[in-house]
Structure formats: structure tokens, C-alpha cells
Amino acid sequence: MEIKESTLDRVKRLKEKYALIGQDIDSYLDGLIYANPLTYWDYIEVDSLLSLQKPKTDFPDEKIFIVYHQITELYFSLISHELEQICKNGKNISDAGQDLGWKDNLDVNFFIERLKRVNKYFEALTRSFDIMRFGMEKEQFTKFRMSLLSASGFQTASYRYIEIASTDLKNLVHESKREELWNADYHEQLDNIYWRRGAVVADTGEKTLTLRDFENKYLADFHRFADEYQPINIWKKYQELSAEDQKNPLLIQRLRELDINVNVNWPLVHYRTAVHYMGGAAGDEKGTGGTNWKKYLPPRFQRRIFYPELWSETEIEEWGKSWVEEVLAESLKTEEKLKDEL
Ligand code: HEM
Structure with a gap:
């Protein structure tokens, strides 16, 4: 032959x-x-994947609740995957020593493209949240949720990793301490991060078990992650670009979109879902372990902003209000205009 x-x-x-x-x-x-030749089921690990849903009750809708959380975790992991590549300049040699043809320095187009992916994932999550909001019977939800105490979506570490990789920690300090700790060491800022006052008991301000468990499991990891990612977070990467690249309108637009996606759009649709299920006729359904969720979840109360430098004073003042729609419309226009110019 x-x-x-x-x-x-x-x-x-x-x-x-x-x-x-x-x-x-x-x-x-x-x-x-x-x-042997590869098969789809082995490569995608279908059997393992479909064995990971273990409802605690017999209510059929609990499966929807579990699967949708798992889908969200997978999207969060894709988001972190893209952020990591930006933060590490598109690492150009794989662990096995293969040259993957990426660039040594962060290229502005790479930055823009990867942010675009991150934003697409967030948009998919925000759009699909109706699966939670309207996709389960309220009666079933209010019952099976009582069998899940004291677990809460609050305890997703993936969301916190995304935040730490996206911005300087000073922007995530609880609003009441933000000014005071603006120039503090980032570990002190992390110790005063907004969510540590999140899942507290509405009446007393004490930490709920949900929060205590979460801190015990992850706080030390978050500090280690901050050591790795604070010096190379997305905002730092932006600042390292040339003055000309920093003015790139598409890049600025992508960063603004990221800010809105993480800090307004997703929190808003999530909050509305909590209101749908837990607002109740009297509006007083308790959060996990009696949390202060109604005061804590609305984005306009927290005013978490990754890139305050990219927003006007009014936009910051009115964070979480209707101007968000305008920014997204503006985003589409910028993209169309740039395409026309090419
Ligand atoms: C019916 C669906 C949902 C309801 C009613 C709901 C309700 C709540 C409530 C009341 C809180 C405040 C803490 C607490 O009392 O537990 C919370 C926090 C949180 N939930 Fe959900 N949630 C839902 C779905 C989800 C999903 C699918 C995720 C995705 C992982 C998620 C992620 C989060 C996160 C990240 C927080 C903390 C938010 C922050 O720190 O600003 N939730 N949720």
C-alpha cells in the first residue's frame, strides 16, 4: 500500500x-x-450528566429547579473560561507544551471578541430566566423549597469568582463602607464585600446559616483567587492597553454591557422571580433562613458597578433604572455603524 x-x-x-x-x-x-473511535455519549458524558439531578421531594417541578441551576453553573464556568483567557493574555502555550497560536500580548480585538462571548452567555441566562419565573407551579415551588433549607443560589461561588476577575475589589465593597475602604488593601476590601451583608436575618442583622456555611466553605478560596486575579482583572487589562486602544468604542461598549449584564439585568430578572414566588399576597414571604432579600436583591439598592469610570454621574445615580434599555440600543447602533465603516 x-x-x-x-x-x-x-x-x-x-x-x-x-x-x-x-x-x-x-x-x-x-x-x-x-x-476505539470516540462516541458522542462518551465524549459528552451524557450518562454522568443526566445522573446529577437528585430531587429531595416528589414534586415534579423540583427537577426544573435543579436543572436550571446546573445550566446556570455551566454558563458561569464558560464565562470564567473566557475571562481567564483575557486576564492571562490568551495564554499561548498549552499545559502540554503545544503552541496554540495565540498572541503574547493582549490584543484589543481578542479582548473585544472574548467579552462579546461573555456578554452572549449572560444574555442567554437573563433571557432564559423565565424558565424559573413562569416555568414552575408556585404551589409546588413554595413547598419543595422548604425541603432545601438552608441551601440558596446565594451560595454559588461561580458568580463571586466572575466578579473578582472582572473588577477592582473596591467597587464591590458594601456601599456603606466603599468610600472609607476605597484605597485599602484588597483583602480588607474583600472582607467587606457587599454580599457578606446580604444573607443576614432581616429583623436582627445576624448572619444566616446560609451565609455562615458559604463563608466557611469559600472565603479563604476567594482570598487566594483575589491574589491571583486582582492584579490582572479585566479593568487592569483595560488600563494596560495603549491610550488609543482604550478609546476603542466597541471595547468600551462591551465593558459597559458586561457591567449591565452582571450588575443590573441578571440581578433584576432574578429579583423579579423572587418576587413572583415569594412576594406573596402580603408580600412577606421569608428568604432562606429569614434573609433580608427584599432590601438586598434589587440592583438599584446595591449599586454595584464594575467600571464607574465608563458611566456618567447621572447613570451611576440612577443605576438599575430604565436608562439600561437605552444603553443596549446604543450598543446595537455602535456595532452597526462600525460594520458600515468597514
Ligand atoms: C425560583 C427561582 C429563584 C428564587 C425564588 C430565588 C430567590 C433568591 C433569594 C430570596 C435570594 C436571597 C438569599 C436567600 O434568601 O436565599 C437569592 C439569592 C441569590 N440567588 Fe436566587 N432564586 C432563584 C433562582 C436562582 C438561580 C437559578 C440562580 C442561579 C445560580 C440563583 C442565584 C442566586 C444568587 C447568585 C444569589 C445572591 C445574589 C446576590 O448576592 O446579589 N438564584 N435568590
Whole structure:
């Protein structure tokens, strides 16, 4: 049987690849001879994935609640995956030593494109939140939620990692301490992060079990993550760009969208869902362990803003109000205009 020149060339390249890491190509070719073709179900781990839903009650709608949280976690992990690539300049050598052809320095177009992906994931989450808001029977929800205490979506660490990678921690300090700690060390800022006053008992201000458990499990990890990501967070990456790149209208637009997606749109649709299920006729349904959720969840009360430098004073003042729609419309216009110019 004749072997094509192009095949021999590939074998040569493989030989070089394995020689570089001190490996013998023949053993790897043996591996190829014995390996079975890949199947969809093995690659996607379908059986494992579909075995991960374990309702605590017999209410059928609890499955929707679990699956939708899991979908959200997967999107959050994609978001972190993109943020990591921006923060680490599109790491150009893989752990196995392969050159993946990415650039050494952060290229502004790479920055814009990856932020676009992040924003798409957030938009998908915000749009699909109706699956939670209107997709379960209220009667079932109010019952099965009582079997899930003291767990709460509040305890998703993924959301907190996204925040720490996106901005300087000073912007996430609880509003009452933000000014005082503006120039403090970022560990002190992290110790005063807004959500540590989130899941507290509405009447007494004491930490709920939900919050205590969350802190015990993750607070030390968040500090370690801050050490790694605060010096290279998204805002720092923006500031490292040339003065000209920093003026790129599309990049500014993407950063503003990210700010709105994480700090207004998703929190708003989530808050509305909480109101739908827990607002009740008397409007007094308790949060997990009696949390202050009505005071804590609305974005306009927290005014968390990743990139205050990119907003006007009025926009900051009216954070979480209707101007958000205008910014998104403006975003579409900028994109269309730039496409026309090309
Ligand atoms: C019917 C659906 C949902 C309701 C009624 C709801 C309700 C609440 C409430 C009342 C809180 C305040 C803390 C507490 O009392 O537990 C909270 C916090 C939170 N929930 Fe949900 N939630 C729902 C779905 C989700 C989903 C699908 C996620 C996705 C992971 C999620 C993530 C969060 C996060 C991240 C917080 C903390 C928000 C912050 O710190 O600003 N929730 N939720």
C-alpha cells in the first residue's frame, strides 16, 4: 500500500512533537492502533450528566429547579473560561507544551471578541430566566423549597469568582463602607464585600446559616483567587492597553454591557422571580433562613458597578433604572455603524 507524501509529512511532524517532550512516537502510534473511535455519549458524558439531578421531594417541578441551576453553573464556568483567557493574555502555550497560536500580548480585538462571548452567555441566562419565573407551579415551588433549607443560589461561588476577575475589589465593597475602604488593601476590601451583608436575618442583622456555611466553605478560596486575579482583572487589562486602544468604542461598549449584564439585568430578572414566588399576597414571604432579600436583591439598592469610570454621574445615580434599555440600543447602533465603516 502506498503512503501519501502528506501522510509521511504528518508522521514527521508528530515525531518532532513527541521528541520535544522526550517521548517515542511509536508508543503513541500503538495507542492509536488500539483506541476505539470516540462516541458522542462518551465524549459528552451524557450518562454522568443526566445522573446529577437528585430531587429531595416528589414534586415534579423540583427537577426544573435543579436543572436550571446546573445550566446556570455551566454558563458561569464558560464565562470564567473566557475571562481567564483575557486576564492571562490568551495564554499561548498549552499545559502540554503545544503552541496554540495565540498572541503574547493582549490584543484589543481578542479582548473585544472574548467579552462579546461573555456578554452572549449572560444574555442567554437573563433571557432564559423565565424558565424559573413562569416555568414552575408556585404551589409546588413554595413547598419543595422548604425541603432545601438552608441551601440558596446565594451560595454559588461561580458568580463571586466572575466578579473578582472582572473588577477592582473596591467597587464591590458594601456601599456603606466603599468610600472609607476605597484605597485599602484588597483583602480588607474583600472582607467587606457587599454580599457578606446580604444573607443576614432581616429583623436582627445576624448572619444566616446560609451565609455562615458559604463563608466557611469559600472565603479563604476567594482570598487566594483575589491574589491571583486582582492584579490582572479585566479593568487592569483595560488600563494596560495603549491610550488609543482604550478609546476603542466597541471595547468600551462591551465593558459597559458586561457591567449591565452582571450588575443590573441578571440581578433584576432574578429579583423579579423572587418576587413572583415569594412576594406573596402580603408580600412577606421569608428568604432562606429569614434573609433580608427584599432590601438586598434589587440592583438599584446595591449599586454595584464594575467600571464607574465608563458611566456618567447621572447613570451611576440612577443605576438599575430604565436608562439600561437605552444603553443596549446604543450598543446595537455602535456595532452597526462600525460594520458600515468597514
Ligand atoms: C425560583 C427561582 C429563584 C428564587 C425564588 C430565588 C430567590 C433568591 C433569594 C430570596 C435570594 C436571597 C438569599 C436567600 O434568601 O436565599 C437569592 C439569592 C441569590 N440567588 Fe436566587 N432564586 C432563584 C433562582 C436562582 C438561580 C437559578 C440562580 C442561579 C445560580 C440563583 C442565584 C442566586 C444568587 C447568585 C444569589 C445572591 C445574589 C446576590 O448576592 O446579589 N438564584 N435568590
